[in-house]
Amino acid sequence: MPDASRNSTARVLPDLMILPERVLSGPGKLAELPAEAHRFGSRGLLVHGRAFGDREAALLANAPARFAASVFRHRGGEPTLDQVDELRAAIRETQAEWVAAVGGGSVIDLAKAAALLVRAAQPAQAYQDGAPVESDGLPFLAVPTTAGTGSEATINTVLTNTRTGAKKSIRDPRMMARVVILDPQLLATCPPAVIAASGLDALTQAVEAYTSRGATPFSDGLALQGLRLVAGHLEAVYRDAQAAETGGLLAGSFITGVALSFARLGVVHGLAHPLGSLYHVPHGLVCAVCLPHAIAFNRDAMGAKYDALSAAVGLDLLDAVAGLNARLGLRSPFAGQAVRSRETLIAETLASGSTKSNPRPVTRADVEWFLDRLFALGPT
Ligand SMILES: [Fe+2]
Known part of the structure; x- marks a missing residue:
């Protein structure tokens, strides 16, 4: 059988590439x-x-x-x-x-x-x-x-x-x-809490762009490189925003932005918009606390990409994200609260283009699963 990917640029490149001049x-x-x-x-x-x-x-x-x-x-x-x-x-x-x-x-x-x-x-x-x-x-x-x-x-x-x-x-x-x-x-003057939350936004975007249904080999290369840079530089910049690692973190964030612009994202970003606006929680913090649940949810659907992501961060992906959240002081702002506007949260998460790009299809019951875990008492 002919290998269509050898002749099809569409399998390698996104349909349309738009970059800054x-x-x-x-x-x-x-x-x-x-x-x-x-x-x-x-x-x-x-x-x-x-x-x-x-x-x-x-x-x-x-x-x-x-x-x-x-x-x-x-x-x-x-x-x-x-x-x-x-x-x-x-x-x-x-x-x-x-x-x-x-x-x-x-x-x-x-x-x-x-x-x-x-x-x-x-x-x-x-x-x-x-x-x-x-x-x-x-x-x-x-x-x-x-x-x-x-x-x-x-x-x-x-x-x-x-x-x-x-x-x-x-x-x-x-x-x-x-x-x-x-x-x-x-x-240099960015507060540590903003560096932490923004960094986990970038890290989430790298993971979601890499595993998105819209990913291509082109965006994969960018997403993995973005993940390496963000994961490798974030903690040093969190401790000292004037550290030499700042340039690597900024480059990782930009490269990840290019990747997601072509590949789209996943269920974390589907959840993050309604949760962020209903609970007035910064976007990066919502991403940080949703990401471990999404990795567990998507793990089988990620296939070999899970191993590639783990290799990029230098240890098991789920352990790496949980460890980073703990060391950067990123804790769930939802834990122990009642879920307000449950139906709105579910409807908006399911309608999101990010959710539709998630590697594993997301059902109403799945969104309930995420909400139950995010709002549960105890460690996230
Ligand atoms: Fe984001």
Whole structure:
């Protein structure tokens, strides 16, 4: 029988590959943001979060190229549809020709959504509900200040509807950043709890991208390399955010973002969106506490990939994740609580595209199994 994989690029590569045009990497590279942005026009809008301080402002002010940008400060928390609409108005008001985000995953998701939707006619909710985006957006530049979400490498943004509590993605190839700057010095002021939770988000994404139904040999190579880098550098950066390992962690997060952008994810991310928005728990922490259960659930369906993941982290995968969670102080925020809105949690988990990419099919009874374990008293 002919081996179709030998002639079919579709078996090796994703159907469509979208990557940033330019990725600059290294300590102090933030200083190159003005020159990179200037290629898209002289007026821009810089979106940043609380981590953006005097040091970063001085670095940009002293950069060789002039930085003629207005500034929009994200108030914090995971981004909402209302905040996207507010930022769209600010972009139009300042007549910005480009949008740059310097911040964590929330800041990057907020800015990339607003950059895409700036000329679109309807409120952001319409596009989250599935309306096609009828106009192109502005060039978008992403500079992460945390290592974990990989948002700087993806074509989707996760937004919360504060009226319904629903947390859903908008996915559009035009959201890919034109320029990504990976500057490990920007992690220097990142609190240990954020490094831990963000790191477990990246680690979960690497495991889920590698075992997803959408995985290809192309994404497999990236996901395994991302996992090696994240697992190998996370604890050192948790202990000291100025450690030399910061660059490896940031690179691992970015590479994992590229992998998931092509391969999609799994049931942890299906559970994480409704659990995170209903219980107001940071995304990375939800991933961290769901991941051990998902590994146990998927173990047989992973097949030989389980062994490859274990080899990448240097010991049995489940033991490695449980050990990391314990050493990084990541404990279940759900343990011992009653399950609120059980039907909503089940329905949204089953409807999620991430759940549909999980290597083992997920039924209603399976979601109940996850909830029973997450909310049980005792060790997770
Ligand atoms: Fe995630």
